[in-house]
Every structure is written in structure tokens, then in C-alpha cells.
Amino acid sequence: MFGYKCPVCGKETQYIPKFQGLCLDCFIKTRLGESLNGIESIKIDGKICPICGRISFNGSWYFLSKKLIEKRILGYLKDRVNLKSLGKISIEVVLNDDNILDIIETEEINGNFALRLEENILKQGIFTIKLKKKICPSCTSKAAGKYFESIIHIRLNVKTKDELRMKKKLIREIILSKVNDPFVNIKTLRNGFDVRLSDKVFESELLKLLSKNFTNIKINRYSTKKKTPDKKKIITINHLSITL
Ligand SMILES: [Zn+2]
Ligand SMILES: [Zn+2]
Incomplete structure (x- = not known):
């Protein structure tokens, strides 16, 4: 079988017009350069209300959910990497512990994230959210x-x-x-x-x-x-x- 090869690195790959015929790695390299390097380990600051457990990143307070953390981490990545016009970007996080009483005590949320471009993983890593205790409004x-x-x-x-x-x-x-x-x-x-x-x-x-x-x-x-x-x-x- 004659497979299609990436014109840049020669690796066998599928021809995907959206990636301009490049393999995923080369497409990422041409579009994002080295900007995804060094974000294997993310550190973010936030606040937690020790009474109700609501969490705040920029003024508004919400109860902990996977969606809230995913939104915050995607926001963090978008501030550092130009993800615009790449295609359908999504993120998934897995929390190490979602027990809010533990989180209030340790003042930390930890977990893993995967940044995806359609079904391809662009980047995987771990995150730590350091929380300062503050009573919510x-x-x-x-x-x-x-x-x-x-x-x-x-x-x-x-x-x-x-x-x-x-x-x-x-x-x-x-x-x-x-x-x-x-x-x-x-x-x-x-x-x-x-x-x-x-x-x-x-x-x-x-x-x-x-x-x-x-x-x-x-x-x-x-x-x-x-x-x-x-x-x-x-x-x-x-x-x-x-x-x-
Ligand atoms: Zn390639
Ligand atoms: Zn509260």
C-alpha cells in the first residue's frame, strides 16, 4: 500500500486538507511554532470561599465543576498560544479530587488536561490551581x-x-x-x-x-x-x- 507522506518530515500520514497536507506535528509546528512548549505543567491562581466552597477566577463566583475548570484552563492557554483559526479546539480535564472539603483544606485543585484539535491531542499536561481563601459576596x-x-x-x-x-x-x-x-x-x-x-x-x-x-x-x-x-x-x- 502506498501511503501519503508528509511533505515536510516524510512521515506517513493521512492527507487532511485542513492541515494543508501536513502531518499533525508539522501542522502544529508551522502554525504554533514552539508556543506549546513549556506548558506541560500549568499553574493558575484563584480564590475559594471557605464557607460555601464557591470558586472565583475573575470576579464571578461559581460552584466547582469540570466545566468551570476547563473554561479557565482553555482561557489560560488562549492567552499564551494563538489557537484562533486552527479549527475546532476543545479541552478536557480530569480532577484528581473533586471533594470540595478537601479542596478548601488543601487550597489546591490538581489534575490533568488534554487540549484537542478535533480528535487530535495537541497538548497534554498537568495543572495546579492555587486557591486563596476569601469569603464570597x-x-x-x-x-x-x-x-x-x-x-x-x-x-x-x-x-x-x-x-x-x-x-x-x-x-x-x-x-x-x-x-x-x-x-x-x-x-x-x-x-x-x-x-x-x-x-x-x-x-x-x-x-x-x-x-x-x-x-x-x-x-x-x-x-x-x-x-x-x-x-x-x-x-x-x-x-x-x-x-x-
Ligand atoms: Zn510532518
Ligand atoms: Zn461563600
Whole structure:
């Protein structure tokens, strides 16, 4: 069989018009020169929120995904190598560990990448993303009590001052020590509390605890709409009026 040979290096190859008849290696060399050399090992900086695990590379914060890392590594390569007009470029990464708790602890994401031109591998290598811990804007708003999804209005039905004092003490203890919301915010009122929960998921947790400790609970629900602190979204706030 007479195979087609690359006119530059003489290697047997397929004739691919897009590669101007060259083999892949020679095509890459003529188009990219030596610019792919030295990027077998990539180091990138980023930030990680130690509370929610969101990751940021340039201002926006996202939860970890393969896609997020692929986009960042492709961006890194495009900044250094002229990949324009080569053809269909794609990237694939494999993360060594995608457990976000490990990543928060080690402040590092590691893995392998493969840069492809159509089905051909242009470059393979390893990457390390060094992460600095920084609390993300969403967690900052929650910590400041500016972002909440649920307000529980607790009002106490009592006959004596002693009863009021005891009920208030118990409710405070329940909310502060047993509800897992790290951003719970309690406003103490004369005959109860306004409790702000950062996430609706904590509502049922709190209700369960209250009904364990109190009988005769009356609950009224309604909801309101509110803009998020960054004014980008409108969210529904749950209100629960609870009489104990
Ligand atoms: Zn060649
Ligand atoms: Zn966060």
C-alpha cells in the first residue's frame, strides 16, 4: 500500500486538507511554532470561599465543576498560544479530587488536561490551581444579615413574666445551638423574636425543634418578594408567623 507522506518530515500520514497536507506535528509546528512548549505543567491562581466552597477566577463566583475548570484552563492557554483559526479546539480535564472539603483544606485543585484539535491531542499536561481563601459576596451578605430567604416571626402567648423569660431563654437556645444555619440572625422583641434564616432549608429544621418543645403551635405562612443585596435577582421571602 502506498501511503501519503508528509511533505515536510516524510512521515506517513493521512492527507487532511485542513492541515494543508501536513502531518499533525508539522501542522502544529508551522502554525504554533514552539508556543506549546513549556506548558506541560500549568499553574493558575484563584480564590475559594471557605464557607460555601464557591470558586472565583475573575470576579464571578461559581460552584466547582469540570466545566468551570476547563473554561479557565482553555482561557489560560488562549492567552499564551494563538489557537484562533486552527479549527475546532476543545479541552478536557480530569480532577484528581473533586471533594470540595478537601479542596478548601488543601487550597489546591490538581489534575490533568488534554487540549484537542478535533480528535487530535495537541497538548497534554498537568495543572495546579492555587486557591486563596476569601469569603464570597453571597456569604458576606448572609453574614451581615442582608441576605435571607426566610423570616420567622415568633410571638409568645404567656400569662406571667416568668413564663415569658423561660420561653424566651429556651427558644434562643434552640435557635442558636440546634439550627445548622451558620448565618442565623435573631432580633429579640419584647414578646418574641424575628429570626432570619439564610436559606429556606432551615425552616423545617426550626419548626421540628419548636414542635418538640412546645405544644399548641399556631403557624401562619405568607411570602413577599425582595431584591437580593446585589440587586441582580428577585427572590421570594417566606414569612412564618408562629404563636407559641
Ligand atoms: Zn510532518
Ligand atoms: Zn461563600
